[in-house]
Amino acid sequence: MFVPDIVGRVGPKYKVLADVFEEAVIRGELKPNTKLPSQRILSYQLGVTVGTITRAYQELERRGVTVPVVGSGTYVKDKVKTQEEYYHPIASRGGMDLCLCRPLILGQQKRLSESLEALVSEPNAQRAVLDYFISDGLQGHSTTLQTWLNERWQWDLDASRLLWTYGGQHALSVVLQALTRSGDSILLEGLCYGELINTCAQQERKAVPVAMDEEGLIPDDLALQCQRHRPRLLYLTPSIQNPTGVRLSDSRRLKIIEICRRFDVLIIEDDVMYCQPDERCSPLVSIAPDITLYIGSFSKYFAGGVRVGYMVLPSTLQPAMKQALRTSCMHVSPLLLDLVCRWLSNGAMEQVEEEIARELKARYRIFYKMFPTHKRLAVSGFNVWLYLPENCDSRTFKNELAETGVFVRDAYFFRVGSYPVPNAIRLSLTGPVSRDELKTGLQFIKDKIAAWRRL
Known part of the structure; x- marks a missing residue:
């Protein structure tokens, strides 16, 4: 059991206790999800009132160091897990998303951090x-x-x-x-x-x-x-x-x-x-x-x-x-x-563009290996337009893929008015976070196309 050493510390006892606990967390002495001592036992060990311990624990919670669990006690907060929960999308369907046309996050975080650090030192800006x-x-x-x-x-x-x-x-x-x-x-x-x-x-x-x-x-x-x-x-x-x-x-x-x-x-x-x-x-x-x-x-x-x-x-x-x-x-x-x-x-914009280009070329290699007969594109952007067997409607195909957790865009999504709809789907090669996830999603699609051709 961790017992804080408050000897020689000055100030309100509850704040002194909170400071010592927070310092222990920062040093790594108290790991995430560690349960803090019960208030009654700690008050006995330190010779202070239970009310002082209660205020100290409330102060730790206010600072975001701990989290109380009803019926169990007070625990050191797992900030990584808490951040993941905080920044998790409200609407997230999971699976392999080949709908989402986006640049992958490669070196952008480093550039963001550098720019924010520079901004900190520029009061006029x-x-x-x-x-x-x-x-x-x-x-x-x-x-x-x-x-x-x-x-x-x-x-x-x-x-x-x-x-x-x-x-x-x-x-x-x-x-x-x-x-x-x-x-x-x-x-x-x-x-x-x-x-x-x-x-x-x-x-x-x-x-x-x-x-x-x-x-x-x-x-x-x-x-x-x-x-x-x-x-x-x-x-x-x-x-x-x-x-x-x-x-x-x-x-x-x-x-x-x-x-x-x-x-x-x-x-x-x-x-x-x-x-x-x-x-x-x-x-x-x-x-x-x-x-x-x-x-x-x-x-x-x-x-x-x-x-x-x-x-x-x-x-x-x-x-x-x-x-x-x-x-x-x-x-x-x-x-x-x-x-x-x-x-x-x-130069960060150009550097990121180059990083995206390298990753995109690697993903096109994966796609062409999976679909070797697909016509080579003159312009290789994030998306690929993939035609389906004649007997397979793109909307039906999209819905069947969605049932397996693979998501694509069917041609109907892009249709203006009553324009004839080609039998095709749009795949975003940058939708999946990793190349392995892309391979898995493309394999699902390839297998599904093969099944339709056998009908």
């Missing part, structure tokens, strides 16, 4: 990031993003065309709010980011599908839908399409820009999906900056919890977009922006 601003934000943040984008794309971009957002999804919502009204038609790729489809429905915008093939959006159908619906906006993901992974061909990029100019349609270029450094191509906004709203995000390039994105806008749209942003959230948290800008400035 602390004061600034805790203040209240309008949508313009802080000069240094805007300049940092401007410099980074100019270096990344070899642009000569003016900072007045930039706007921070809370990630790509928030940017899309702000664009719809600023530039369209209830009942307006918006052209979307026939298979499209599912949450944008939901956003259109919630804001009472009419989502109109445009046909796609293996080269991306089909220009002839785009022209036809422009004639029929006179849309205000066209949304597309030209660099790496979600969910199919197709890249829009160069010839089609020029045709699409020409059609949008002809029908006075603005282009929303969603470029938030991760694309490996050696596979990047110039965005549409570099070709048609006057009609293109470019959306980027660090949620797919650094960490999902970093809900920070940005827009590159035609200058004429800046006032309307700022007003919509103020209506939406007033301004993006300067604390989040400061962390992102530190990572942009000190």
Whole structure:
């Protein structure tokens, strides 16, 4: 039994006792889940009242050192377990999640720790990031993003065309709010980011599908839908399409820009999906900056919890977009922006991108080994579009997998309106936490496909 030594200590006895117990825990003398002596026995050993021991134990609980268990006693808190419980998702279905499209947490924790430590020693920065601003934000943040984008794309971009957002999804919502009204038609790729489809429905915008093939959006159908619906906006993901992974061909990029100019349609270029450094191509906004709203995000390039994105806008749209942003959230948290800008400035963003790229290449090797006949992708992002046997509906297949604890996205999730649904599922290779978990999930899928082919 641990008996604290309080000889020579000054101050209220209950606080002295609490200090000695806490020091023993810090030194490791009292291990997690160790039961403290009963109050009555300890009061006898130390020659103090039971009330003093009671107050000491209450003080330890207040400090987070111990936890009382009814009918059992007081125990040293297992802080690791407590943290795991505290930070556990409220909604967690377990199993192997190949739905979740996210960057894996590799070296980001180290970069976060370093940036927070730097911020601790900068009182001017602390004061600034805790203040209240309008949508313009802080000069240094805007300049940092401007410099980074100019270096990344070899642009000569003016900072007045930039706007921070809370990630790509928030940017899309702000664009719809600023530039369209209830009942307006918006052209979307026939298979499209599912949450944008939901956003259109919630804001009472009419989502109109445009046909796609293996080269991306089909220009002839785009022209036809422009004639029929006179849309205000066209949304597309030209660099790496979600969910199919197709890249829009160069010839089609020029045709699409020409059609949008002809029908006075603005282009929303969603470029938030991760694309490996050696596979990047110039965005549409570099070709048609006057009609293109470019959306980027660090949620797919650094960490999902970093809900920070940005827009590159035609200058004429800046006032309307700022007003919509103020209506939406007033301004993006300067604390989040400061962390992102530190990572942009000190090279952490590029280092993490390289770490993600290495891990992703390893996961593609696992996938192609498991599915050797699958067509090699020209652009290898987080997701793979996998076609199923003709007799197997993707929704049925998804539900059967879910019963075994493996979760994927079926094609219906990405369907715009009544667009024809291909018999395919989307797998996120970065959803599983480990490569072994990915192998297990892919094996389940491979076995399930084989079973359907035998029917």
